Amino acid sequence: MNIIPEKNYLTYxxxxxxxxxxxxxxxxxxxxxxxIMFFFLVGxxxxxxxxxxxxxxxxxxxxxxxxxxxxTLHGAIMIFLFIIPSIPASLGxxxxxxxxxxxxVAFPRLNLASxxxxxxxxxxxxxxxxxxxxxxxxxxxTPYSIxxxxxxxxxxxxxxxxxxxxxxxxxxxxxxxxxxxxxGMTWFKMPLFVxxxxxxxxxxxxxxxxxxxxxxxxxxERVAGIGIFNPALGGDPVLFQHFxxxxxxxxxxxxxxxxxxxxxxxxxxxxxxxxxxxxxxxxSSLAIAFISFLVWGHHMFVSGQSELAGMIFxxxxxxxxxxxxxxxxxxxxTLYKGAVRFTTPMLYTFAFxxxxxxxxxxxxFLGALSVDIHLHDTYFVVAHFHYTxxxxxxxxxxxxxxxWWPKIWGRMYNERIAKITAVLVFIGFNLxxxxxxxxxxxxxxxxxxxxxxxxxxxxxxxxxxxxxxxxAFVIMAIYLIHSIFKGKPAGNNPWGGLTLEWQTTSPPDPHxxxxxxxxxxxxxxxxxxxxxxxxxxELETA
Amino acid sequence: xxxxGSFWLPKAASSxxxxxxxxxxxxxxxxxxxxxxxxxxxIYFSIRYRKRGKTELTPGISHNTKxxxxxxxxxxxxxxxxxxxxxxxxxxMRVVPKDAIEIRVTAQKWFWSFxxxxxxxxxxxxxxxAGKPIKLLISSRDVIHSLFVPDFRLKMDAVPNRxxxxxxxxxxxxxxxxxxxxxxxxxxxxxxxxxxxxxxxxYENWINENSQLGKGLTLEEFGxxxxxxxxxxxCHSIDGTAKIGPTFKGVFGHEVKLANGETVxxxxxxxxxxxxxxxxxxxxxxxxxxxPYQGILRPExxxxxxxxxxxxxx
Numbered sequence: 001m002n003i004i005p006e007k008n009y010l011t012y013x014x015x016x017x018x019x020x021x022x023x024x025x026x027x028x029x030x031x032x033x034x035x036i037m038f039f040f041l042v043g044x045x046x047x048x049x050x051x052x053x054x055x056x057x058x059x060x061x062x063x064x065x066x067x068x069x070x071x072t073l074h075g076a077i078m079i080f081l082f083i084i085p086s087i088p089a090s091l092g093x094x095x096x097x098x099x100x101x102x103x104x105v106a107f108p109r110l111n112l113a114s115x116x117x118x119x120x121x122x123x124x125x126x127x128x129x130x131x132x133x134x135x136x137x138x139x140x141x142t143p144y145s146i147x148x149x150x151x152x153x154x155x156x157x158x159x160x161x162x163x164x165x166x167x168x169x170x171x172x173x174x175x176x177x178x179x180x181x182x183x184g185m186t187w188f189k190m191p192l193f194v195x196x197x198x199x200x201x202x203x204x205x206x207x208x209x210x211x212x213x214x215x216x217x218x219x220x221e222r223v224a225g226i227g228i229f230n231p232a233l234g235g236d237p238v239l240f241q242h243f244x245x246x247x248x249x250x251x252x253x254x255x256x257x258x259x260x261x262x263x264x265x266x267x268x269x270x271x272x273x274x275x276x277x278x279x280x281x282x283x284s285s286l287a288i289a290f291i292s293f294l295v296w297g298h299h300m301f302v303s304g305q306s307e308l309a310g311m312i313f314x315x316x317x318x319x320x321x322x323x324x325x326x327x328x329x330x331x332x333x334t335l336y337k338g339a340v341r342f343t344t345p346m347l348y349t350f351a352f353x354x355x356x357x358x359x360x361x362x363x364x365f366l367g368a369l370s371v372d373i374h375l376h377d378t379y380f381v382v383a384h385f386h387y388t389x390x391x392x393x394x395x396x397x398x399x400x401x402x403x404w405w406p407k408i409w410g411r412m413y414n415e416r417i418a419k420i421t422a423v424l425v426f427i428g429f430n431l432x433x434x435x436x437x438x439x440x441x442x443x444x445x446x447x448x449x450x451x452x453x454x455x456x457x458x459x460x461x462x463x464x465x466x467x468x469x470x471x472a473f474v475i476m477a478i479y480l481i482h483s484i485f486k487g488k489p490a491g492n493n494p495w496g497g498l499t500l501e502w503q504t505t506s507p508p509d510p511h512x513x514x515x516x517x518x519x520x521x522x523x524x525x526x527x528x529x530x531x532x533x534x535x536x537x538e539l540e541t542a
Numbered sequence: 543x544x545x546x547g548s549f550w551l552p553k554a555a556s557s558x559x560x561x562x563x564x565x566x567x568x569x570x571x572x573x574x575x576x577x578x579x580x581x582x583x584x585i586y587f588s589i590r591y592r593k594r595g596k597t598e599l600t601p602g603i604s605h606n607t608k609x610x611x612x613x614x615x616x617x618x619x620x621x622x623x624x625x626x627x628x629x630x631x632x633x634x635m636r637v638v639p640k641d642a643i644e645i646r647v648t649a650q651k652w653f654w655s656f657x658x659x660x661x662x663x664x665x666x667x668x669x670x671x672a673g674k675p676i677k678l679l680i681s682s683r684d685v686i687h688s689l690f691v692p693d694f695r696l697k698m699d700a701v702p703n704r705x706x707x708x709x710x711x712x713x714x715x716x717x718x719x720x721x722x723x724x725x726x727x728x729x730x731x732x733x734x735x736x737x738x739x740x741x742x743x744x745y746e747n748w749i750n751e752n753s754q755l756g757k758g759l760t761l762e763e764f765g766x767x768x769x770x771x772x773x774x775x776x777c778h779s780i781d782g783t784a785k786i787g788p789t790f791k792g793v794f795g796h797e798v799k800l801a802n803g804e805t806v807x808x809x810x811x812x813x814x815x816x817x818x819x820x821x822x823x824x825x826x827x828x829x830x831x832x833x834p835y836q837g838i839l840r841p842e843x844x845x846x847x848x849x850x851x852x853x854x855x856x
Contacts, residue, residue: 144685231702304706318621335587361573370631374695377723443692445723448731527602
């Protein structure tokens with residue numbers, strides 16, 4: 001019978017103050033988890049409002065201006081307040097030090113500071129919603145963002161502040177991974193989740209300052225009219241796009257690399273099979289991180305950028321695709337001769353593989369210069385990035401959440417309901433975004449409040465899908481919250497994983513381990529070590 | 543040359559559209575092959591090797607060099623084909639034929655304006671002759687816009703303080719939808735237009751008709767034509783409803799309350815100023831978003847428009 005230890009990080013020490021001033025990476029991770037889930041809810045509600053308005057052409061629910069604010073807030077909240085911090089700051093904080101066999105991250109105080117900075121930045125974003133929300137799109141393109149009279153400054157200030165939170169988390173993880181690995185854990189014996197977070201952290205630290213500078217210049221342009229982006233003052237509005245994408249393209253890898261990292265972990269654990277091509281997966285994360293800095297111009301093929309630049313950016317773009325493709329092959333090959341379990345995390349992993357493959361393959365259409373000219377700024381692009389960001393990162397985040405949930409709370413959710421929900425998420429997601437590919441390649445432009453009648457059928461399907469997806473997430477919230485209080489004790493190692501977080505109790509001790517763990521095997525040595533999952537033991541005894 | 547369109551793509555109506563579509567379908571079919579491979583592998587392996595019975599050790603297959611080289615080299619080669627094909631197609635779009643007819647495209651919130659070498663101006667409709675290459679010299683008067691004609695596979699941003707260039711040649715007569723695809727504010731989704739491809743004879747007639755403005759029309763009829771063709775109707779109604787801007791109905795001869803608290807009489811000079819320099823006197827309750835029409839409308843068009851507004855009594 002699995003039991004929950006009386007003294008664990010959730011119960012000790014007690015009191016609100018012990019949470020607000022905690023230096024424990026697990027508590028900070030949990031506080032991040034609550035914060036980002038709140039904003040996922042807010043961003044999701046905005047998405048459903050957008051889909052409701054688009055159900056039929058013409059105005060039937062909100063005005064054009066409100067619609068423009070809705071898609072701006074949906075994008076800005078989902079990107080800056082949800083996806084970017086999602087995996088690193090919540091699951092990364094919770095699990096990374098455990099995986100390394102460490103007591104905490106390298107700089108616990110900085111870790112807490114980054115949570116407060118996140119909340120501080122989020123307050124600006126919330127203020128912006130109340131004070132006449134920005135209507136620029138999350139990309140803040142100049143000169144529109146200079147002349148609109150909506151609350152651009154508070155939203156960009158929020159994003160500017162959130163950047164510091166991101167940098168601090170990245171910096172903390174880099175030092176933690178370098179310095180706090182358990183004895184015996186050499187670089188190529190690290191779990192792949194750690195490799196993924198390492199590559200992510202490099203981008204966070206190197207790229208985010210550029211966003212900060214860019215947003216600061218935009219704010220100065222609005223406040224003081226410095227004339228760097230404003231064409232009326234001799235500035236260059238396209239320069240803003242270069243600056244913006246110099247951060248924001250690497251940022252999509254800040255979003256997807258941790259997702260890939262989770263999938264590498266889960267596909268091996270839930271098939272009890274050594275990961276295929278460990279080193280290739282580890283190196284490809286670093287390769288992606290590096291090349292991601294050199295492809296920003298592929299967002300600007302129709303901006304008036306020179307043909308030579310277009311050619312170079314197109315060429316480099318394809319090279320960022322190759323390592324991603326190789327990873328997909330590695331994940332599928334891992335299943336060969338494994339012992340595959342159809343657990344909830346595994347179902348999300350399968351969903352990731354299918355959706356991310358579609359997201360990646362549709363990226364090839366957009367990397368090809370002549371085809372991109374047609375597809376740029378249409379719903380095809382909208383569908384593509386939702387397949388990578390949501391079908392990729394967000395699905396991977398939920399895979400990881402279901403995988404580590406019993407470690408975090410010590411209790412299991414109802415797996416039957418969770419599996420049905422996973423199927424609903426998969427169907428709802430595809431129903432939402434497959435029609436968007438089709439109307440996009442037929443020319444439906446993005447960010448349109450109103451549209452021509454020829455696109456109505458596809459918009460209707462997409463709206464149905466979005467509401468199915470929304471319903472599935474509500475069910476997920478219910479069974480997850482229910483499990484915190486009523487779930488069955490999950491055991492220390494519910495899935496039979498070999499990495500160090502499964503060797504401590506669930507929930508872990510406030511200090512993680514009673515003695516420094518020694519790392520004597522590889523993270524995926526299912527060929528030499530037999531571990532029976534606690535959940536399966538439970539079934540046998542029952 | 544022109545086809546009816548398909549499940550994936552709209553009809554292809556420009557000289558280079560077929561090349562774009564060829565690459566689109568090449569990527570599509572190659573992607574389907576890879577997708578089927580991945581999904582088949584996923585389903586087959588996960589069912590064939592699903593966990594049965596007790597937990598056992600599994601084989602420690604860590605890599606397979608031959609397999610990995612294969613699945614790296616084949617996609618890389620395919621992707622290079624896509625890159626070269628895409629670049630060559632792009633160069634076809636970018637290199638403008640020497641004998642192209644040049645049309646100036648001006649974007650502003652929220653309409654497209656086309657200026658022809660013959661001195662003709664058209665708002666909303668881009669009228670071109672079939673079978674002739676057309677060069678578009680594009681710029682914007684305010685924020686960034688983007689000219690998109692799906693049937694032509696044509697798209698180019700309109701940027702303030704800069705000219706961008708695009709070209710196309712449509713061989714068949716017909717009408718094609720034109721969109722703005724760079725987000726530009728409230729009426730972004732209404733910033734539409736049409737490309738009308740006419741025969742050479744019809745095109746020349748159109749040019750002639752439009753270079754003799756208002757011929758055969760009363761001043762008010764001509765004014766209505768200006769109202770409908772020069773973008774006024776996007777924001778100003780003639781039935782009394784307030785859109786982005788105030789309605790034209792019954793405005794003439796009445797007192798108008800301005801945003802700065804003053805009141806003015808809407809006479810000919812007020813209306814003339816409001817057309818040419820809209821920011822000078824902004825009506826209370828409306829945003830100062832109208833672009834100046836100085837240099838867009840000719841004097842006789844302004845006269846006609848004023849006459850038309852005068853005719854719209856309550």
